Amino acid sequence: xxxxxxxxxxxxxxxxxxxxKGYHRTNVADIILRARIARGTFYLYFRNKREIFEVLLDQAxxxxxxxxxRIRMAADEPSPVDQLRANLGRVLEFVMMERELTxxxxxxxxxxxxxxxxxxxxFYEQIAQKIQRSLDLGVQMGLVRQCDTHTVxxxxxxxxxxxxxxxxxRRRHDTDAIVEEILNFGLRGVARPELxxxxxxxxxxxxxGERLFHAAH
Amino acid sequence: xxxxxxxxxxxxxxxxxxxxKGYHRTNVADIILRARIARGTFYLYFRNKREIFEVLLDQAxxxxxxxxxRIRMAADEPSPVDQLRANLGRVLEFVMMERELTxxxxxxxxxxxxxxxxxxxxFYEQIAQKIQRSLDLGVQMGLVRQCDTHTVxxxxxxxxxxxxxxxxxRRRHDTDAIVEEILNFGLRGVARPELxxxxxxxxxxxxxGERLFHAAH
Amino acid sequence: xxxxxxxxxxxxxxxxxxxxKGYHRTNVADIILRARIARGTFYLYFRNKREIFEVLLDQAxxxxxxxxxRIRMAADEPSPVDQLRANLGRVLEFVMMERELTxxxxxxxxxxxxxxxxxxxxFYEQIAQKIQRSLDLGVQMGLVRQCDTHTVxxxxxxxxxxxxxxxxxRRRHDTDAIVEEILNFGLRGVARPELxxxxxxxxxxxxxGERLFHAAH
Amino acid sequence: xxxxxxxxxxxxxxxxxxxxKGYHRTNVADIILRARIARGTFYLYFRNKREIFEVLLDQAxxxxxxxxxRIRMAADEPSPVDQLRANLGRVLEFVMMERELTxxxxxxxxxxxxxxxxxxxxFYEQIAQKIQRSLDLGVQMGLVRQCDTHTVxxxxxxxxxxxxxxxxxRRRHDTDAIVEEILNFGLRGVARPELxxxxxxxxxxxxxGERLFHAAH
DNA sequence: GATGAATGAGGATTCATTCAT
DNA sequence: CATGAATGAATCCTCATTCAT
Numbered sequence: 001x002x003x004x005x006x007x008x009x010x011x012x013x014x015x016x017x018x019x020x021k022g023y024h025r026t027n028v029a030d031i032i033l034r035a036r037i038a039r040g041t042f043y044l045y046f047r048n049k050r051e052i053f054e055v056l057l058d059q060a061x062x063x064x065x066x067x068x069x070r071i072r073m074a075a076d077e078p079s080p081v082d083q084l085r086a087n088l089g090r091v092l093e094f095v096m097m098e099r100e101l102t103x104x105x106x107x108x109x110x111x112x113x114x115x116x117x118x119x120x121x122x123f124y125e126q127i128a129q130k131i132q133r134s135l136d137l138g139v140q141m142g143l144v145r146q147c148d149t150h151t152v153x154x155x156x157x158x159x160x161x162x163x164x165x166x167x168x169x170r171r172r173h174d175t176d177a178i179v180e181e182i183l184n185f186g187l188r189g190v191a192r193p194e195l196x197x198x199x200x201x202x203x204x205x206x207x208x209g210e211r212l213f214h215a216a217h
Numbered sequence: 218x219x220x221x222x223x224x225x226x227x228x229x230x231x232x233x234x235x236x237x238k239g240y241h242r243t244n245v246a247d248i249i250l251r252a253r254i255a256r257g258t259f260y261l262y263f264r265n266k267r268e269i270f271e272v273l274l275d276q277a278x279x280x281x282x283x284x285x286x287r288i289r290m291a292a293d294e295p296s297p298v299d300q301l302r303a304n305l306g307r308v309l310e311f312v313m314m315e316r317e318l319t320x321x322x323x324x325x326x327x328x329x330x331x332x333x334x335x336x337x338x339x340f341y342e343q344i345a346q347k348i349q350r351s352l353d354l355g356v357q358m359g360l361v362r363q364c365d366t367h368t369v370x371x372x373x374x375x376x377x378x379x380x381x382x383x384x385x386x387r388r389r390h391d392t393d394a395i396v397e398e399i400l401n402f403g404l405r406g407v408a409r410p411e412l413x414x415x416x417x418x419x420x421x422x423x424x425x426g427e428r429l430f431h432a433a434h
Numbered sequence: 435x436x437x438x439x440x441x442x443x444x445x446x447x448x449x450x451x452x453x454x455k456g457y458h459r460t461n462v463a464d465i466i467l468r469a470r471i472a473r474g475t476f477y478l479y480f481r482n483k484r485e486i487f488e489v490l491l492d493q494a495x496x497x498x499x500x501x502x503x504r505i506r507m508a509a510d511e512p513s514p515v516d517q518l519r520a521n522l523g524r525v526l527e528f529v530m531m532e533r534e535l536t537x538x539x540x541x542x543x544x545x546x547x548x549x550x551x552x553x554x555x556x557f558y559e560q561i562a563q564k565i566q567r568s569l570d571l572g573v574q575m576g577l578v579r580q581c582d583t584h585t586v587x588x589x590x591x592x593x594x595x596x597x598x599x600x601x602x603x604r605r606r607h608d609t610d611a612i613v614e615e616i617l618n619f620g621l622r623g624v625a626r627p628e629l630x631x632x633x634x635x636x637x638x639x640x641x642x643g644e645r646l647f648h649a650a651h
Numbered sequence: 652x653x654x655x656x657x658x659x660x661x662x663x664x665x666x667x668x669x670x671x672k673g674y675h676r677t678n679v680a681d682i683i684l685r686a687r688i689a690r691g692t693f694y695l696y697f698r699n700k701r702e703i704f705e706v707l708l709d710q711a712x713x714x715x716x717x718x719x720x721r722i723r724m725a726a727d728e729p730s731p732v733d734q735l736r737a738n739l740g741r742v743l744e745f746v747m748m749e750r751e752l753t754x755x756x757x758x759x760x761x762x763x764x765x766x767x768x769x770x771x772x773x774f775y776e777q778i779a780q781k782i783q784r785s786l787d788l789g790v791q792m793g794l795v796r797q798c799d800t801h802t803v804x805x806x807x808x809x810x811x812x813x814x815x816x817x818x819x820x821r822r823r824h825d826t827d828a829i830v831e832e833i834l835n836f837g838l839r840g841v842a843r844p845e846l847x848x849x850x851x852x853x854x855x856x857x858x859x860g861e862r863l864f865h866a867a868h
Numbered sequence: 869g870a871t872g873a874a875t876g877a878g879g880a881t882t883c884a885t886t887c888a889t
Numbered sequence: 890c891a892t893g894a895a896t897g898a899a900t901c902c903t904c905a906t907t908c909a910t
Contacts, residue, residue: 027904037870039871039907043907148395156376158382181364188407189405189406259881483883541761589833592810654873694901
């Protein structure tokens with residue numbers, strides 16, 4: 001077997017175990033047992049237990065980072081809302097595909113080690129900043145109401161994290177609806193209220209979302 | 218020294234250490250060193266390392282639970298929004314007072330042990346349910362828009378958790394403003410849009426919040 | 435409460451616990467719990483855990499020693515067989531009365547500590563010697579057949595120990611019959627054969643024992 | 652070094668130490684020091700301290716059990732007395748070869764742990780039963796006098812145990828004579844008296860044994 | 869490269885004994 | 890005398906990592 005292939009195989013097994021038991025309760029013994037390799041072989045591919053965990057973590061963080069793209073306001077881009085929707089969709093797609101990695105990022109990598117803690121914190125910090133910058137832009141453009149964009153960005157990030165945690169735990173697959181629900185909640189939370197209702201008949205409830213989401217066009 | 222006093226003293230020290238280093242990296246040696254007691258003395262007050270952690274965790278969960286009260290609709294109660302505000306205020310007050318416990322609940326108690334994991338999950342689950350029930354009630358009363366209240370409840374819970382995490386990390390104290398910010402974001406996210414803007418001049422932004430928050434009166 | 439009385443009370447409780455769990459598995463905590471005294475009080479009456487055990491052991495060894503009397507051949511003494519019978523009877527009486535002490539002497543005091551091991555070994559050694567001397571005397575008097583009296587003495591001692599162990603474990607009380615049985619077995623094992631059968635009709639079996647036991651008169 | 656070889660080596664050292672100091676006073680440190688292995692290596696071969704002790708105990712009990720064979724009455728078998736002699740010989744051979752194991756079975760395994768206590772008790776119980784069954788058979792065949800075979804079996808077992816204990820402590824090697832002595836004592840203790848003396852001249856003492864022992868032919 | 873036996877530092881827990889009140 | 894909180898040495902066991910084959 002090719003070196004990279006074997007390494008990937010070990011990573012695959014480790015991922016499942018770390019996700020299930022967390023870093024501390026996972027032994028090297030667990031990993032080599034599942035990966036069907038010898039103790040020494042493990043150390044041929046990874047410097048130590050910590051490294052294999054970091055590789056997995058980095059992989060997840062990098063992938064997630066790529067899935068969350070900056071909102072662009074160019075004329076040839078989709079509407080900001082559509083860009084948000086696409087971001088959210090990609091994140092949830094990752095979650096559904098990589099439940100184990102999600103679990104690791106979300107739960108098992110905190111309170112672990114100064115350095116790794118810091119790395120995760122920084123990752124979330126970056127996302128929060130991306131969100132905050134988008135909000136600031138929205139305010140400038142008259143789409144987002146005046147608010148403490150830092151706190152609101154946290155709220156949004158936290159909301160997504162919590163829903164993501166739920167999803168990774170449950171076997172639900174109706175991600176599109178959930179994306180819509182989060183988007184709806186978040187946008188209403190930040191939108192300037194004038195953009196939400198216009199000449200709307202009392203009973204009609206479902207249609208409004210669509211209007212909001214496309215109001216920026 | 219009185220028994221309870223001594224026990225509390227040990228707990229106090231353990232709390233700081235667990236918060237800083239997490240359960241696994243904290244030794245009994247660390248705790249007894251800080252608490253200035255002998256090895257055996259520790260085991261006089263706690264069956265084992267796990268127990269002292271559980272005591273701290275339970276203490277936090279119980280305290281937090283008490284701070285989050287069910288929204289009541291009786292005539293002699295404050296408005297629902299005021300009740301929400303009070304809940305949030307009490308939670309943030311706890312966070313500021315008990316940064317270490319907050320840290321433990323938020324970060325260090327997950328991926329630890331099936332049983333403790335389950336206990337924390339259940340705690341959050343209960344809060345999510347409280348939120349969801351409030352939302353359901355709001356929908357019935359025509360205050361909250363039609364939505365997937367489960368997902369939205371998750372979003373709200375997650376938002377609060379994230380902000381709380383931020384707060385426990387930083388030395389900020391403007392909690393009242395933050396409470397207001399979260400409330401504002403959350404309420405707008407769920408309120409029926411008609412309740413948000415009524416005959417409002419375009420420029421006026423700040424006044425609208427107040428109206429919303431007291432709309433239920 | 436009087437000092438000696440209290441000491442005796444603690445000893446009584448310790449005896450039961452040592453018998454049931456042995457020295458090593460018995461904690462000072464067990465003893466003070468049962469005796470309803472404080473930790474420090476224990477050390478007021480006994481230097482340490484070992485001492486209380488030794489007191490019990492010595493008590494048992496001394497009592498037993500007194501119950502096993504040297505066989506005397508004076509004209510005004512009962513027959514040697516009756517003296518043996520009386521010895522055995524007294525030993526079994528002790529066993530039935532002091533099951534716990536018996537248990538301690540028999541089982542829980544070996545492999546414990548060089549010194550205590552030696553003391554017990556010496557005790558048994560002394561009894562074996564008493565038996566051996568009696569046998570030697572019997573040989574001289576023409577009652578006992580030629581044999582390796584040391585080995586035979588061991589056999590006899592061991593036989594009694596084993597039966598005693600059985601008795602202390604079970605709730606049987608027919609000690610007299612057992613005394614007779616042991617005596618019968620042992621005497622036949624050592625008696626000169628001529629003394630066992632004399633002009634005896636083939637079928638008669640039960641009577642012979644009596645003749646043997648009183649043959650020395 | 653081969654796995655089994657290494658394991659055996661550790662067992663060999665542990666055997667000596669357990670025999671000398673007993674279970675409780677023996678540390679794992681003692682064992683690994685003697686066996687010249689690292690702490691962890693010990694736990695590679697044995698789950699814990701208790702297990703290595705049990706392995707040794709079981710080994711002894713199994714070996715001993717195999718050395719004590721049921722007395723068979725078939726025409727092509729040696730005489731019952733010869734079978735007894737062979738059994739005794741094999742037991743004493745074991746004792747001389749495996750003094751340490753003998754010591755463990757005899758002394759260091761009692762009052763240790765409910766389960767192990769029970770196992771040893773059961774072992775002796777089984778031997779006692781074997782003896783008792785042989786006695787019952789002897790009674791049926793008219794070789795053994797009427798008696799409480801249970802008690803007598805205990806006497807015989809105890810006698811052997813005591814002699815065995817003596818042997819394992821001392822450096823004697825004249826086992827054949829001792830076997831003969833025990834046999835002689837035991838057989839006389841149980842034999843029907845008519846079988847012991849027949850037309851025997853007064854002075855002749857040594858010959859009688861032979862006759863008895865071969866009477867069953 | 870692959871193996872897995874060996875290592876030993878590290879950490880949790882117990883319990884006999886002391887001593888201030 | 891009596892108490893029981895405090896002590897800390899002793900001991901078992903785990904597990905990440907190394908290294909000779």
